[in-house]
Amino acid sequence: MIPTNGRPTEEEFIARARRFLREIGGEKADSVDVDANLIESGILDSLAIIAYVAFVEEQRGSELEMGPEELALIMTIRSAYQLVRIAPSPNAA
Amino acid sequence: MMNLLAIYESMADEKPDELALIYRREPYVGETRTWGQLRERSEFLTKRLIAANFPEGGLCAVVLTDNPDMLPLLMAIWRLRGVAVLADKMWGDRLRESVFSHSQPNAFVSLEPELTVTLMVQPERSADRKRQLEDGALLSYTSGSTGDPKAIVMTHGRLSTTMYAAAAAVVRHRGAPPQRVGCSMRLSGSGALNLHYTWALASGATVVVMPQLELSTARNYWREIEEYEVDQMFLVPPLIDVLNHAAAPRLRLRKPPICITGSSPLSTKTQDRFHRKFSVGLLNAFGLTETMCAAFFGEYDENGMGRHSIGQPALLKARLRNLEGEVFDGQGDGELELSGPVMFGGYFGNEAATQAAFRGSWFRTGDLLRRDEAGRMTTVGRIKDVVMKGSFAIYLNEIEEAANTLDGVVESAAVPIQLPDGGEDFGLLVRFHPGGAARVDEIAGALKQMLGGLRTPRRVIEIAQPLPRTGQEKLSRVALRALWQEVSGQAAMDWATQL
Numbered sequence: 001m002i003p004t005n006g007r008p009t010e011e012e013f014i015a016r017a018r019r020f021l022r023e024i025g026g027e028k029a030d031s032v033d034v035d036a037n038l039i040e041s042g043i044l045d046s047l048a049i050i051a052y053v054a055f056v057e058e059q060r061g062s063e064l065e066m067g068p069e070e071l072a073l074i075m076t077i078r079s080a081y082q083l084v085r086i087a088p089s090p091n092a093a
Numbered sequence: 094m095m096n097l098l099a100i101y102e103s104m105a106d107e108k109p110d111e112l113a114l115i116y117r118r119e120p121y122v123g124e125t126r127t128w129g130q131l132r133e134r135s136e137f138l139t140k141r142l143i144a145a146n147f148p149e150g151g152l153c154a155v156v157l158t159d160n161p162d163m164l165p166l167l168m169a170i171w172r173l174r175g176v177a178v179l180a181d182k183m184w185g186d187r188l189r190e191s192v193f194s195h196s197q198p199n200a201f202v203s204l205e206p207e208l209t210v211t212l213m214v215q216p217e218r219s220a221d222r223k224r225q226l227e228d229g230a231l232l233s234y235t236s237g238s239t240g241d242p243k244a245i246v247m248t249h250g251r252l253s254t255t256m257y258a259a260a261a262a263v264v265r266h267r268g269a270p271p272q273r274v275g276c277s278m279r280l281s282g283s284g285a286l287n288l289h290y291t292w293a294l295a296s297g298a299t300v301v302v303m304p305q306l307e308l309s310t311a312r313n314y315w316r317e318i319e320e321y322e323v324d325q326m327f328l329v330p331p332l333i334d335v336l337n338h339a340a341a342p343r344l345r346l347r348k349p350p351i352c353i354t355g356s357s358p359l360s361t362k363t364q365d366r367f368h369r370k371f372s373v374g375l376l377n378a379f380g381l382t383e384t385m386c387a388a389f390f391g392e393y394d395e396n397g398m399g400r401h402s403i404g405q406p407a408l409l410k411a412r413l414r415n416l417e418g419e420v421f422d423g424q425g426d427g428e429l430e431l432s433g434p435v436m437f438g439g440y441f442g443n444e445a446a447t448q449a450a451f452r453g454s455w456f457r458t459g460d461l462l463r464r465d466e467a468g469r470m471t472t473v474g475r476i477k478d479v480v481m482k483g484s485f486a487i488y489l490n491e492i493e494e495a496a497n498t499l500d501g502v503v504e505s506a507a508v509p510i511q512l513p514d515g516g517e518d519f520g521l522l523v524r525f526h527p528g529g530a531a532r533v534d535e536i537a538g539a540l541k542q543m544l545g546g547l548r549t550p551r552r553v554i555e556i557a558q559p560l561p562r563t564g565q566e567k568l569s570r571v572a573l574r575a576l577w578q579e580v581s582g583q584a585a586m587d588w589a590t591q592l
Contacts, residue, residue: 023582047331047482047483
């Protein structure tokens with residue numbers, strides 16, 4: 001995949017997300033499926049999910065407005081990438 | 094009036110038909126209690142306690158739950174001149190047993206699934222413990238499962254004085270007392286109880302028990318605040334972050350409530366985002382269980398937004414002591430020391446911890462503060478071996494003592510770690526007996542069973558070498574942080590490492 005506006009590709013995002021999740025969730029994050037729900041699989045708890053939201057914001061380069069759709073997307077690594085991919089351009093007016 | 098029960102009674106006399114409680118949280122949505130109903134229910138529960146032979150002046154262990162009968166139950170205990178030992182239902186087995194073993198309650202009362210009173214046979218309480226419990230309303234543990242338990246007796250006198258000062262601070266900030274105090278936190282301990290229910294009592298306000306705030310409920314937060322006309326709210330910084338990320342904008346149909354945070358460090362990033370997103374000033378309060386509740390109430394800037402400073406203390410004197418051990422005036426960093434009439438009288442049944450915590454009449458908070466040229470103070474970090482996880486103080490030695498009892502563990506060390514969003518947590522280094530069957534992936538589960546989820550390490554790492562210790566064989570906290578960084582690839586907290 002081709003990087004856009006300095007944002008990571010899906011592969012890069014998944015690799016960074018795994019590194020991030022390993023930091024806050026331990027070794028079990030290494031083996032978590034990219035389509036697995038991060039709370040149900042025990043990687044994140046209610047405290048850590050906000051840290052993960054902050055990580056996704058950092059990757060997309062802008063703050064997130066967490067509506068119901070975003071709430072659903074943030075729960076797996078692969079779907080969270082949608083929030084990064086469709087982020088408004090940092091250069092947009 | 095210096096007795097919480099007397100204050101509730103006076104409210105029931107003055108406005109018996111006005112609402113004291115409104116429930117908007119499952120499973121009690123739609124239920125309300127007037128001040129008069131609180132008194133009536135507490136009188137009924139008093140009879141139940143008497144019928145169960147609860148001794149007058151006894152200690153009563155209470156598992157806190159968000160239940161409309163919780164305040165009446167506390168009132169019933171106080172009517173019998175008893176003291177409530179507060180327990181969190183999320184505690185693990187070992188923590189609960191240790192707290193009850195140390196406090197030696199005369200009865201255990203639970204409201205769920207229904208009211209049950211279990212009497213417990215205890216040895217005669219020592220004269221010193223009796224003295225400590227005089228005028229007691231609540232007994233609150235900040236660390237319970239170690240050989241060094243830290244429990245604070247919150248007396249009626251200190252608590253009511255503190256909460257009247259808190260109510261007065263809000264009037265100073267806002268110009269008028271609140272009518273309704275919103276509670277979006279779980280009733281887990283004395284903090285949540287006093288920051289909402291007792292604060293509301295001192296203000297004569299109604300408590301609105303709102304849905305527990307989390308990512309999935311945050312969207313409607315401001316709509317509910319406005320719908321239920323809440324004009325005072327308190328949220329710990331992690332919950333402010335939840336609002337920052339997930340709450341829909343305010344409707345702005347009503348004047349915003351006074352918004353207060355505290356109980357753990359607030360980052361400027363979190364406070365700035367709150368201001369920017371919701372255009373409401375966020376006050377950064379500061380207090381400890383040892384000071385009964387909040388003792389500093391933040392301050393507004395010239396634009397009505399909250400400063401990062403915690404403001405000036407109410408009812409307490411405050412001073413800073415620098416790294417050289419000298420009390421100083423003016424600009425600089427130092428440990429906060431507090432003294433005054435609402436400061437606790439010492440840890441219950443733990444004279445050694447009391448001696449270590451005080452310099453004369455001054456309590457050593459273990460918090461590192463910075464004072465700027467204008468005399469404003471902000472929190473910087475901590476000197477004690479404590480992390481603030483969520484809004485809870487977790488003592489590292491409590492985790493280590495529990496881990497060291499597990500089969501196969503030679504030694505362990507809990508290490509503070511900084512989460513990427515600025516939050517705090519801790520990891521655990523463990524060394525096993527060589528050739529044993531113990532497994533590192535079983536440690537977290539075992540600790541969760543013993544101490545509860547809050548005291549479960551975020552990450553457990555096995556090490557082969559002995560843990561670094563000082564000349565007195567104490568764990569070297571500075572060296573442990575470096576070791577954690579080396580073996581985890583993750584930065585441990587480095588604040589206060591010079592101290």
